[in-house]
Amino acid sequence: MPYPLHVARYCLTVLKRYFLLGVCLFCSPNAQADDALLQQVHQFLYQQTQALGEEVIIDLRPPSPHLPPCVQPEPFLPNAGQSPLGRVSVGVRCGETHQQVRYLQAQIDVIGSYWVAQQDIERGTLITPDMLTKQSGSLSALPSQALIDEADIVGKVAQRPIRSGSTFQTHSLQAPALVERGQRVTVIAQGSSFRVSREGEALENGGQNDRIRVRFDTREIVTARVSEQGILVVDF
Structure with a gap:
């Protein structure tokens, strides 16, 4: 054998x-x-x-x-x-x-597959599967922040122009904002035996799982995790 x-x-x-x-x-x-x-x-x-x-x-x-x-x-x-x-x-x-x-x-x-841009992508573009094409080669020769998995690329927003044939890198992509600065949001504080919600104002933009500051009407400021559109969570 x-x-x-x-x-x-x-x-x-x-x-x-x-x-x-x-x-x-x-x-x-x-x-x-x-x-x-x-x-x-x-x-x-x-x-x-x-x-x-x-x-x-x-x-x-x-x-x-x-x-x-x-x-x-x-x-x-x-x-x-x-x-x-x-x-x-x-x-x-x-x-x-x-x-x-x-x-x-x-x-x-490691010789394996990775994804590159199939076309020029402008800043602010939401990445979709048809914008990607697969290539094969030495993964160790790629930039240190290159993203290999399609799931880490699709659904993100380009933070800078990406040329056709280029790899997608961590610093060039960002999750789309689910919360925008100045938006009224709901903050849910939850623990093993309680759940309390309050309304406040987002002081920063935030994507999925980002931690941003929220100001309540009492002028109190807390840091909460973005959970979904307009919803933030404080875990105890």
């Missing part, structure tokens, strides 16, 4: 590394432990990235030979909210209590 592509690439990387360094697995007491660590980190990174595209290429730098073996390694991503693409740092907790932490460097390339 043929090996999966990512396993074959990993094996090739390991063999090349040992060949170039002239290292034999039996020459260093830590070599086998280091190789087991690399395999576990590689598998962790593959699990984090396999859903992003059709092909994942991971190149891991070996740990320093001066470090002791990492017992019971537990890999993690220091920047959990960021897609692991391009050059990334991978944390590894070591030891039975996982109090020892070390970091490995990796280069991750």
Whole structure:
């Protein structure tokens, strides 16, 4: 049975590394432990990235030979909210209590699909599906704020002109305003056993889930979350 592509690439990387360094697995007491660590980190990174595209290429730098073996390694991503693409740092907790932490460097390339503008889009335009076209390529070569999922693009409003063939980026799109500055709105304060509503005036524009300031007739000002058209919520 043929090996999966990512396993074959990993094996090739390991063999090349040992060949170039002239290292034999039996020459260093830590070599086998280091190789087991690399395999576990590689598998962790593959699990984090396999859903992003059709092909994942991971190149891991070996740990320093001066470090002791990492017992019971537990890999993690220091920047959990960021897609692991391009050059990334991978944390590894070591030891039975996982109090020892070390970091490995990796280069991750993912070949997958992403969306670009099918036409020139003017500022203030509401993005619809027919304005998008799909392309395939290296996702790590895209701008850091590029949006890959169609759901993150359609329904947003362009905040600046977008040229045909360009990727959609986070800073160039915004959710459409559900509340406008000066609008009379309803603010609902709710908790586990109560729900109270009051009317006030929005002091800012706001889209879905934006937090904006609202002033009541008593001149009191609160910050509330935009829930829907003209409705804001204060959660307790």
